[in-house]
Amino acid sequence: MGKDLIEFKQETMQEKRKRCNNRTILHCDVNNFFASVECISRPELKDKPVAVSGNPETRTGIILAKNEIAKKFGVKTGDAIFEAKQKCPDLICLPPHHSLYEKISKQIIEIYYDYTDTVESFGIDECWLDVTSSTKLLGTGKEIADKIRQRVFDEIGVTISVGVSFSKLFAKLGSDYKKPFATTEISKDNYKEIVYPLPVDSVIGIGRRSIIKLEKMNVKTLGDYVKLPDSELKLKFGINGVLLKQKLLGYDFDEVIDNNLKPEVKSVGNGTTTIVDIISRDETSSLIQFLSEKISKRLEEKNLAGQTIHISIKTSDFKHFSRSESYFELLQTQEEISKHAISLLDSFWKYDTKIRAIRIAVSNLKCLDSPSQISFFEENKTKNIEKTINEIKRKYGKNIIELGSVLKSNFINLNKDD
Numbered sequence: 100m101g102k103d104l105i106e107f108k109q110e111t112m113q114e115k116r117k118r119c120n121n122r123t124i125l126h127c128d129v130n131n132f133f134a135s136v137e138c139i140s141r142p143e144l145k146d147k148p149v150a151v152s153g154n155p156e157t158r159t160g161i162i163l164a165k166n167e168i169a170k171k172f173g174v175k176t177g178d179a180i181f182e183a184k185q186k187c188p189d190l191i192c193l194p195p196h197h198s199l200y201e202k203i204s205k206q207i208i209e210i211y212y213d214y215t216d217t218v219e220s221f222g223i224d225e226c227w228l229d230v231t232s233s234t235k236l237l238g239t240g241k242e243i244a245d246k247i248r249q250r251v252f253d254e255i256g257v258t259i260s261v262g263v264s265f266s267k268l269f270a271k272l273g274s275d276y277k278k279p280f281a282t283t284e285i286s287k288d289n290y291k292e293i294v295y296p297l298p299v300d301s302v303i304g305i306g307r308r309s310i311i312k313l314e315k316m317n318v319k320t321l322g323d324y325v326k327l328p329d330s331e332l333k334l335k336f337g338i339n340g341v342l343l344k345q346k347l348l349g350y351d352f353d354e355v356i357d358n359n360l361k362p363e364v365k366s367v368g369n370g371t372t373t374i375v376d377i378i379s380r381d382e383t384s385s386l387i388q389f390l391s392e393k394i395s396k397r398l399e400e401k402n403l404a405g406q407t408i409h410i411s412i413k414t415s416d417f418k419h420f421s422r423s424e425s426y427f428e429l430l431q432t433q434e435e436i437s438k439h440a441i442s443l444l445d446s447f448w449k450y451d452t453k454i455r456a457i458r459i460a461v462s463n464l465k466c467l468d469s470p471s472q473i474s475f476f477e478e479n480k481t482k483n484i485e486k487t488i489n490e491i492k493r494k495y496g497k498n499i500i501e502l503g504s505v506l507k508s509n510f511i512n513l514n515k516d517d
Contacts, residue, residue: 120287123240124355125228126262126270127247129207130279132224133164136203137193139256144191148172152180152192153420160420161447163195167279177446203255208358210250214243217357222407222425222463225274227267229355240264244282252280266351269294271427272301290349295322302343303427307442309336321347356465364401368409369393370458376415378453384441390459391437398461404429405461408439415453422447423462430461 129135133151138144148169153160162178172187183190204223211218214237217229230243237243244261251259258280262273269290273283276293285293299305299313299321312335318324325347332340345351369390377383387410398404406429411421424443430436440459 120265120349122229122231122265123234123243124264124267124270125230125240125244125247126221126264126267126274127211127226127228127244127259128261128274128278129204129224129251130258130260131164131166131170132204132257133195133200134166134169135257136200137196138166140196140199148174148187148190150174150183150190150192151195152183153194161422162192163422203257207251207255207257207259210247210254214247217355219355220358220463221271225425227270227355241282241284244284248280248282264290266346266349267353267355268302268346268351271303272297275301287349291322294347295320295325297321299324303425305343306438312336360466364403364464366409366460366462366464367394367397367401367403367405368458368460369397370411370456372413372456373454376453376455378450380445380450383444383450383454383457384437386457387440387444387459388433388437390457391440392433394436394459394461395431395433398431398464402467403464404431404467405464406430407461407463408436408443409458409460409462410440410443411458412444412448412454413456415455417455420448425463429465429467431467436461 134149137151138149146168148166150165150169151163153163160180162174162176162180162183164176165174165183169183169187169190172190174183174187174190178186180192183192200223208218208220208226211226211228215228215230215233219227221227230237230240233243234240237246240263244263248259248261251257260274260278260280261282262270262276262285263282264270264273264285265287269285272294273285276283276285283293297320299318300310301321305313313319313324316327316331316335318327325344327344329341329344332344336343371386371390373386377386406427407423407425408430409421409423411419413419422443424439426439428435430439436459
């Protein structure tokens, strides 16, 4: 009986591999989404360099998005406004209008649903579409992608880039490969030619620390990465280092999960106003870890994880700054959330102004009962430890165990309710 069971499992995996390799998946990415929406809503901005930024009137904050014209001047997302203005003196900076972006995003997704009933959002401006069944009626994956691109442009007025492939990872790399308003097909015949010359940081989920390790190993491209022995990958990055290699070799079985199967909860967040203003990176990191632990606990209780981190800060003079970023892996643990939140804050904050309040939220949520993409270099040890700590807190009280950095702080109210 044991032998029969093993044979059955092997046969099921073979069937799954065959089915997944015959899929047609699209990844649709709206080009310069925020800035593009601003331009279509205000016709007078056509043919002008435009950026969406924080506090454009006071020239503080950073560039959140820019249109193609601004990009040609060298304006980059994350630039300080004054830096962007030096590159492009005529740059028009506008505040974000999130309700408008959400409205346009829903209109675009409605178009996607005309081509398939399986659409998975990845942030507000990106979606995966499984069009495998649609190819029988609507043509090849590339033909469907081109139809969608043209229709979005004709009906909405923005351009999208589309990747077409047999896996989610390659489809995502395809949409990034050629911009704007382009379709790139990565097939079983050409994926090595297209994917392997790409730099290792082309894959979302390979963070800065991993990049540093890979550079020391003289790994610069994804082609270099797949040449590494499994034993070395497992030693340096854990089992998920090996899993990434398998995906890059074409063995990617991640499913496209339709938006309608996602949980109703849109985000899980936590924020606080500090007892005294803080300014140093160490103090700010401690506070982020404190908030991340509370978020992690609530995510675990709901059996959820998210792919987008939002962080907002309020300074001592009541100015607001915020930023969000999406990741390929699902985030649930305190370590994962705090690591990405701190890195996100580092990308735009210089720790030269006092902070009086911070809020962190995790969105783009998924139930962990569903198939999911985990961090490529994640280890399960941390998750098991954090689950145990949360169980102890539930049983004996929320303050029975605390992070050492939090206990040493004099600016966090530990007795404040979640």
